[in-house]
Amino acid sequence: MFLLYTNKNDIKNDIKNGVHLPTGFINGKGLEEVVISCTPCHSAKLVMQNRATKGGWISIIRWMQDTQNLWNLGTNEAVIVNYLSTYYAPNQKGRREAYKKYRML
Numbered sequence: 001m002f003l004l005y006t007n008k009n010d011i012k013n014d015i016k017n018g019v020h021l022p023t024g025f026i027n028g029k030g031l032e033e034v035v036i037s038c039t040p041c042h043s044a045k046l047v048m049q050n051r052a053t054k055g056g057w058i059s060i061i062r063w064m065q066d067t068q069n070l071w072n073l074g075t076n077e078a079v080i081v082n083y084l085s086t087y088y089a090p091n092q093k094g095r096r097e098a099y100k101k102y103r104m105l
């Protein structure tokens, strides 16, 4: 699914039980920035299939900037990297929490 949101309120309206339904992203600080910046070119699923530390997410972003025409994320980059390394971190706790949220749907 390819999405292009431009309005943060539209994103908020699509959150149910802690999950942004159209993408499957876990609700949290930075969700809006991630949905806006990370779903125009590929599915959210491609993002969520990956888990990484802060440094790991920054490398993935740099790789897309170097090779896939990803634009400079400016001040949103820190917000996005914090979100991703919190909810899509390479550890069991994050995985279980994500699973639990899906089970609530």
Ligand code: HEC
Pocket (backbone or CB within 6 Å): 034, 037, 038, 039, 040, 041, 042, 046, 047, 050, 060, 061, 064, 068, 069, 070, 071, 080, 084
């Ligand atoms: C300008 C287009 C574009 C945007 C915007 C974009 N990406 Fe990507 N991204 C790509 C392309 C192209 C690929 C390679 C897709 C493929 O292999 O099918 C990719 C691949 C990925 C991968 C898989 C990397 C791998 O090693 O398999 C991840 C994770 C990812 N993107 C995360 C993100 C995140 C997080 C954001 C938001 C900050 C984002 N993308 C925004 C173009 C983009």
